[in-house]
Amino acid sequence: MRIFFVLEQAPHAFSLGTLPFLCYFLYAILVKTITIALPSDSEFYVPLGVLLATFLFYRYILHPALLSPLSRIPKAHWSCSISPVWILYARYNGRENRTLHRAHQEHGPVVRVGPSELSVNSLDGVKTIYQGGFDKHEWYSVFENYGVPNVFSASSAKHHSVRKRMVSHVYSKSYIHSSAALAAQASAVLNGRLISLLDASTTAAQAPHGIDVHSLFSAAATDLITAYCFGAARASDFVRNKAYRRHWQALYAARKAGSFFEQELPRLSAAARRCSLGLLPGGLTPAWVGAANREIEDWCRAMSDAALEDLRSGRRVDAADDPVVVRALVAGLEKEERESGAASPVYATAIRRRQLTVASETIDHVLAGQETTGVALTYLAYHLSRSPDLQRHLRAELLSLRPSMRLRNSDRDGNDSSDGMAMLDPKQLDALPILHAVITETIRRYTPAGGPEPRVAPSPSCRIGPHEVPGGTRVSASVYNLHRDERVYPDPERWDHSRFLPSGGDGDGDADERLKSVNRHFWGFSSGGRMCLGSNFAMHEMKLIVGAIYSNYTSHVVDDAGIEPTDAYTGHPASNSLYLRFEKVMTDG
Numbered sequence: 001m002r003i004f005f006v007l008e009q010a011p012h013a014f015s016l017g018t019l020p021f022l023c024y025f026l027y028a029i030l031v032k033t034i035t036i037a038l039p040s041d042s043e044f045y046v047p048l049g050v051l052l053a054t055f056l057f058y059r060y061i062l063h064p065a066l067l068s069p070l071s072r073i074p075k076a077h078w079s080c081s082i083s084p085v086w087i088l089y090a091r092y093n094g095r096e097n098r099t100l101h102r103a104h105q106e107h108g109p110v111v112r113v114g115p116s117e118l119s120v121n122s123l124d125g126v127k128t129i130y131q132g133g134f135d136k137h138e139w140y141s142v143f144e145n146y147g148v149p150n151v152f153s154a155s156s157a158k159h160h161s162v163r164k165r166m167v168s169h170v171y172s173k174s175y176i177h178s179s180a181a182l183a184a185q186a187s188a189v190l191n192g193r194l195i196s197l198l199d200a201s202t203t204a205a206q207a208p209h210g211i212d213v214h215s216l217f218s219a220a221a222t223d224l225i226t227a228y229c230f231g232a233a234r235a236s237d238f239v240r241n242k243a244y245r246r247h248w249q250a251l252y253a254a255r256k257a258g259s260f261f262e263q264e265l266p267r268l269s270a271a272a273r274r275c276s277l278g279l280l281p282g283g284l285t286p287a288w289v290g291a292a293n294r295e296i297e298d299w300c301r302a303m304s305d306a307a308l309e310d311l312r313s314g315r316r317v318d319a320a321d322d323p324v325v326v327r328a329l330v331a332g333l334e335k336e337e338r339e340s341g342a343a344s345p346v347y348a349t350a351i352r353r354r355q356l357t358v359a360s361e362t363i364d365h366v367l368a369g370q371e372t373t374g375v376a377l378t379y380l381a382y383h384l385s386r387s388p389d390l391q392r393h394l395r396a397e398l399l400s401l402r403p404s405m406r407l408r409n410s411d412r413d414g415n416d417s418s419d420g421m422a423m424l425d426p427k428q429l430d431a432l433p434i435l436h437a438v439i440t441e442t443i444r445r446y447t448p449a450g451g452p453e454p455r456v457a458p459s460p461s462c463r464i465g466p467h468e469v470p471g472g473t474r475v476s477a478s479v480y481n482l483h484r485d486e487r488v489y490p491d492p493e494r495w496d497h498s499r500f501l502p503s504g505g506d507g508d509g510d511a512d513e514r515l516k517s518v519n520r521h522f523w524g525f526s527s528g529g530r531m532c533l534g535s536n537f538a539m540h541e542m543k544l545i546v547g548a549i550y551s552n553y554t555s556h557v558v559d560d561a562g563i564e565p566t567d568a569y570t571g572h573p574a575s576n577s578l579y580l581r582f583e584k585v586m587t588d589g
Ligand code: HEM
Pocket: 151, 152, 153, 164, 225, 364, 365, 366, 368, 369, 370, 372, 373, 376, 443, 447, 448, 449, 450, 452, 453, 454, 479, 523, 524, 525, 526, 529, 530, 531, 532, 533, 534, 535, 537, 538
């Protein structure tokens, strides 16, 4: 801990001028240490020690600090050219996004944060890295499930594109908007579960306590994505089954909290596993994290295997029970085998491990989809609850839909539960400007997947802005930082949905230009070949859920303690909760 303190507190005094003296000093210490450690009476060992010290000095100090092209890039901290400790410490302590934000404010759009690591914060840099198809860093390998890769974890572009092709069509906007299966699944989750629960929460006995919408929205998102992957009959029912939902959400929190060493220091963790003689089977990852992972994997495998079994049996099922994603994966794997056979880049890892590939892929969609969507909906409901005026405007917009999402046969005296709501044309819902603006601004401000997205610079080198970057360098941009560009989003910490509202066609050219710019800089789902696979699904389900709720209820904050977001790759409210109270809306006006 002490060394971290010294690193943190040391002034940024080690500029380029003082660095050679520091290097010489470190070299002298290294030579002395190695020659003392070797037998001193041998004429052979002393020159060997000096040679070894010189090599280590060149490799780990002189080259990275003074000779590498990276040495010409501004450093976030004086130690960054020779040590990754500074950035690892910020990451470990949940301060990485804020720390990098400050570093970019002080040092510009490209900043060195480790001996072989850069942080980038410009649209041009994003274009080079993410539209340029740089491979993902090995950091993503922890997202493999059952030891089998998936779209998210695959590092090489070649392997990744084969996998993504198998499934991306069922996540396209046109497929999602026209899917009878998804419409039926959404109706089952919204009408059958979510609305009933909100209805029950409005009673005099329950209303004063409110309900924890963070847990509830994550549950609704889990139910929707598992229904789309595996069919409604095999999917989760987290909205209603609160006890299992809480247990599962605790498992997920354990999985997230315990991955630091495996992800950031995989070789150290592997060495700990090997040297511990079986005492540390998970390396530096605690045993309880491994147990949580296994339970989540088993839970998903049961749904995935059941869906596969149903497809094999050829039984006809209702639209709601169609396992859309599993069906697409099976068809994609069969096609790949037919067309490329053993020559396919994914022959060994996917075609020959079909059952586990389907499970590994779908568990990733479930995990990627539930937390991000739940967090976005939580912060959106939070801001709406603090602004009755905005709720009114949003409701007026929602009720302009024909048919609207108003509950049918609802008893306007508020005593009766309803028949449910119509599932309207998704294109109409998608075109509502206020609904779109409030969701987009929430993702801009709260960045549910906001942390750095590490990629690897291609060999032998590339240019990022004016800088030459050697191949193999870890380079990342983050949604958190890009969405805090004050030139595009003035007062970026303020939640202000009007940033994303169109001018209303009144010919205000400046407003149109401004809107184009805020949309161009919006990076909430990343971009390029590794852009979010589920962005259309996420936008559609969020619009459905917000539409269903605010067509029929008003919401009010009961308890927002701990609402501030954590600083992480995927952040969430620090308290993991937000309690809101809902009231039925009695009139259509
Ligand atoms: C509000 C909701 C969501 C947000 C803000 C979000 C954001 C993102 C971001 C920023 C990335 C890039 C991450 C990186 O490269 O490090 C990503 C990737 C991904 N997301 Fe999402 N996501 C959301 C919902 C979903 C859903 C519902 C799914 C379900 C299919 C999903 C599946 C994926 C997958 C599979 C990738 C990896 C894509 C690839 O590597 O080609 N996401 N998401």
